[in-house]
Amino acid sequence: MHYTNFSYRQRWWHKKINSRKLLLISLLVALLFNCFLASLNSTAPPAASIVKLYPPLTTATASSIYSVTVNNKPVFVEKYNSLSYVQFAFAGTANIEIQVKEKVNNYTISPKSYKLTSRQQGNKISFSLTVPRKLILHHVNSLDEKLFILADPLEENPPQLGDRQVTNIINYQVDNTGKINATDKIQQAIDDVAEHHGILYFPAGVYKTRQLNLKSNITLYLAPGSVLAAITEADPSHGRGLLQLENVQNVKIIGRGTINGNGSYWRPRKGWYTLILLKNAKNIWLQDILLKDPAVANVWMSYSENVKIDNLKILANPQPEFLNTDGFDFWSSRNITINNVLYVGTDDATAHGGDRKSQIHNNENINVRNSVFYNGNGFKIAATKIPNYIKDITYENIDVVFANELSGFWPISGGYFENIYFKNIRVEDILDTPEDDKSARLFTWLIRVGSGDPDSSPERFGHIRNIFINNLTVEHRGGAKSVFLGYDAQRNISNVVFDNLCIEGKKILNPHDAYFDIKNQYVQLKFTSSNPTIVNIKASALYASQGNAGQFQITRTGDKSKPLTVKYTIRGTAKNGKDYQKIPGEVTIPVGADTVAIAIQPQNHNLRQRLETVFLSLENQPHSTSYMLSPNFQAVVNIR
Template sequence: MKLGAAFVFVLLLLMASSLARAEVISYPRVPGDAANLDYPSVKVNGTAIDTCSTAMNVGYAHCAFPDKAEIEITTREPIKTFDISPHRAGVVAKAVGNKLVFTLAKPVHLHISVNQLPRFFLFTEEPESSVPKVGEDGVFELTALGVRSSPEEVQTKQLQRAIDEVSARKGTLLIPPGIYRTGELQLKSHLTLYLAPGAVLKGTGKIADHPRSDLGTQLLLLQDCEDVHIQGRGVIDGQGRQLRLSGENSSNSRSKLLRSMRARNITVEGVILRDAGTWGVHLIESEDLRFTNVKLISNTRHDDPTFPWEMNTDGFDPDNSSRVLIERCFISSNDDSIAVKLRYGTRRDCSSIVFRNNICWTVKSALKIGSEVYEKKLSDVTFENNDVIRADRGIVVYAYDGATVEKAVWRGNHYEFIGGDTKRMLMEIKLNEDDGKGQLRDLLIQNETFESEAETPSKLQGLDATHQLENVTFDNLVIAGKKRLSAAEARIEISRHVGEVRFK
């Protein structure tokens, strides 16, 4: 009886293990992508996951599972050094030859560096809770509307016609696996755009397919619309590097991936946005916007030193917009991870921007307000619980153009490395007079942790006697493992026209 019970117990364990393996979903490479030769194999609970190379010289793999998973990554050379971020995820890995092995207690997006190989991202997430299916009410598959996957054919007109038709029906446009080449598309009200795993909306890399307006150029435009939702585990690829090369870096070639103008009630969830010509997501004069679990990968000089121009590939730029939530996103960009602005559109007071639980890698600034903040008031901006893997500056406010900036909070963010570019500062907060004199006040920097010192001291700076930087509070500021209780301890230079600065 004891032997029988033991046998049943072992059998149940094997069945449970088999079930766990079956729950891993490998999201396929989209057509046209090549396997990654630097990281040729990724396995999750024994399931092989497709690896992907990009024109930006970074690679990634993408999968889903519900909870704990064993990860095995094989590299093209023996592993001598490695780093897995975010460090706060607490991943404990072991390198054996050219294999990196570790366990994840739950899905999390990871940034992996091995030796001097290009950077690699492992995107792991929970399975989708709701997937539209052909035959359901209000679901329209793209192929049924006359658009077929093609690696060469540009189908902008056909895609726009499908968008217009499904929008008019207040339905869901399901884009199945395949490659769909397109120029600028305008998304309309009452539309859900679902990109299935293995589907890619791919730019053409040609300026002629991106008509220029007063706003500039973009791949997806959401203008004067409401109730638009972009979902799924597919890819939106702007072909930005090719576009800028073909246009010799002209303003027309610096195309954004997604731009909104006077849009309301917009959600973007789950998709991969990659290879913007300039800013990734530009949100102008829009309200009630939510971005969740978006993976945004842009070109950087760090990865692509042969690219002839410095790339202003910001991640997110909320601009004259209110009630914006960006959470659980992964952002790899050359320029600012997020820069909250008052620049384009009708100048007005804006508030309630929340950027939380994101992972950021940038050559420039990580958590930023500015530089362009014109005339009106920007308030209630919160950066919370983000992991900054790399940035040249961590906390930044550039109030340069006459607006009032107030009630901004940085809370619980973790910064792994600061430096590598021109300024190399933990923080830079200042007023300046480029196009008007503004106000800057009521800033709370709370429970912020920097793993190490920066080369250059941080700076606080006002403008003049009537345009001061006022009421700055540092509460539990930790740098290189030590709580700092004064500006001197924190290596913060307090320049001219700065009011009360408190340390707790």
């Protein structure tokens, strides 16, 4: 055996080399471990788009006319009587392709004001969205079936099963197959959950029920794919609501599920009930749900206040057709905001009335904005039982794709209509030929004895005053002239201002060109032209990432000689001040400028698992003409 005799210096040098090797190995291991941890937190940026599909019901009928994909994912197209619809949520960009059963020669995508760029090839129609929208595909060749596209934003903080405040309805042994009447068990769950101010969670499935009486301090969450359906074995709720909110406060009904009234079954059998009925209710929030097939009205509010309704979708398409499927009825109620809704129905999109049977007498401070209406009779303000006021009402930034009539005012049995604003309303089409209960007019404003109304008499007549119609654009005015009739110098129609009225491409400055029939001297209309301030928002930089800011731009038209402060709602799956640098809820466009930018600077990048959204929606100025909202009222920046 051979031994090497190292000197002290050689031994020292060898030891030093080994120490360096160990240090390098340790550093390499630490680096690899940190890389591994970083990979768990996603070193690659999240995908540029997310599409979330809602589970279809096994009992749902598929359309035989349309098929749809979103980012190459098939989306179930549900047939409901003579229409079809798809519903999904997305972030980023949604590339939508619609395949029709036959070659497409012509089609329309509404609202036209959105100015979507679409492409057609053979039997396919395609377009892209970067902002949530409610769209209608119609006039496809000679096909009667219309396709409604309900493109939602991603849900923000939906309740999670397992959370302390969340109760799963299945814990009450409730049938979710739609085969068994579950009313008693659901009602028991409502009673129990309300006691601890909790959330009652309905997973995907069908829950057959009769009238449910909600209690104060409860949230009903309908998860995507869940349906509360009126039973067909017995009358669900005659004269009341399938969901009855009476003498309650602090109630939320939210989620991407559906409330199905089975009205097509019940109305021919004399069924008469509203889907959601509020009576003496306060602090109510309805958000995101789909209301379908009512027997009568969809949402009725009487003697109620402080109600917020957002992103509701109403599909009321009964067959055979019947009336009374109103979208939103206000009866002696106040402080109500309805934002970003779709109404498809056979009667009034909104209707007003009232009496003095409760503490609230007047309809006031009601704000309806950023919505799409199809079919029905538009904006109705009609009979009240005892004289009261309907005042401080705003309709703004609404697309009326089709209607039998735009507006009917009837103060014929009590009621004074004052301070009502229509701002930036766009009408695509009015009925060509009058039919029963369908006037084919833009306006029917009459102060006269109502036929068939025992409460209508001259001593009970009210008036119509201080009505401001700004930027009303009508593509097709309908088959009949508008009619305006006052009664006398006190019970009259006065101080009605049409500013920037445009009918069939023509600026209107007199009643004759508007096809208005002024019946007597008790009608005073004024026509003006102005340069209004219209505000819109867009995402000028759609994506944000670490070191690359996203950006919103808010712009205005009109007068720039004064600063303009615009408020907006901040939503989205990203948290303001946590996932991105905090932004305020308003911005001021300075004197002389027409644009201001809002930067979105991401934070906590290493914790991000998927695309997050910053969703801004402009607020309007109710019963004011300081500025108006445009069709581009909301925008999204996506954080990678």
